[in-house]
Amino acid sequence: MTQPTENLLDWLRDAHAMEQQAEKMLKAQAERLEHYPKLRERIVQHITETEGQQRLLVECIERLGGSTSTLKDLAGKLMAFGQAVGGMTMSDEVVKGAMSGYVFENLEIASYTVLIEAANFSGDELTAEACRSILKEEIAMADWLREHLPEITRAFLSRSATPGEEAKR
Template sequence: MATTKADYLAQWLRDAHAMEEQAEQMLGSTAERVEAYPELRQRLLQHQTETRDQARLIQSCLARYETSNSALKDMAGKATALAQSVSGLFVSDEVVKGLMAGITFEHMEVAAYSIIVAAARRLGDNETVEICSRILLEEDEMAAWLEEKAPEIVEQFLAAEATSA
């Protein structure tokens, strides 16, 4: 059976749903461990709420293609997020490494949604274009926020380390 353009879009939407499942878990576990960084913690929790909504919106797109999210991909995403959060427990600079991972992950999401929007536009699926353009904007805003705050967070981390040394 040949793969259609709509099949590819549905596959990419399933990937996006799994990515959001992973992001939700990563955001929550990271937020739990960055109490010394209240502004970062609050923004992570805000984005976790956005992420839950994004996953729900992606499911509505999948429903139009008469398919659903991939339980296997969702589980793999959650397992990856769990492994990342556990590995953070063993490093003293977890907030900095988490910041780097967060910036990288947000840019991966921006790339994924850019591709989905282009594909949906090509297929004339205006509802998916609208939904994923909104999600793309939220992901881009989160990436920009993390990048803007990175120097401040690193300074705060280094200052705290200097006083504990």
């Protein structure tokens, strides 16, 4: 039998690994963006948010008597590395990167929605509040990407159709 707090702690470790993966992916994407300054600026802002989210998650994990999972964190970083390398080979890297970012943000939204409920069920208001704070940032990033996907797509298509202009990144 597994106690609710044990599940909460395990899911917090998963979220920490997910944020490690997000940081690695976002940094790789930001480093490569050359011709899409608004997207790069928003990604850099979200990197700062992601680093803060990681700190909040560590506080929650430690308050519950746990520690982060080195194995999960490493797996997340390796997945991010693979995604970054794969993106480098695509001619439409910026569009696919923005789409992937939107999908990943929605995975994070689902994760924090579950964590809030698990924390509430476990009577851990501090963790629930931390996750609500993180959830707001993830929703804001997903909304930004959804709203700007058409603009990013138009900019890519325009650059792609213009001789001598690089559209990829």
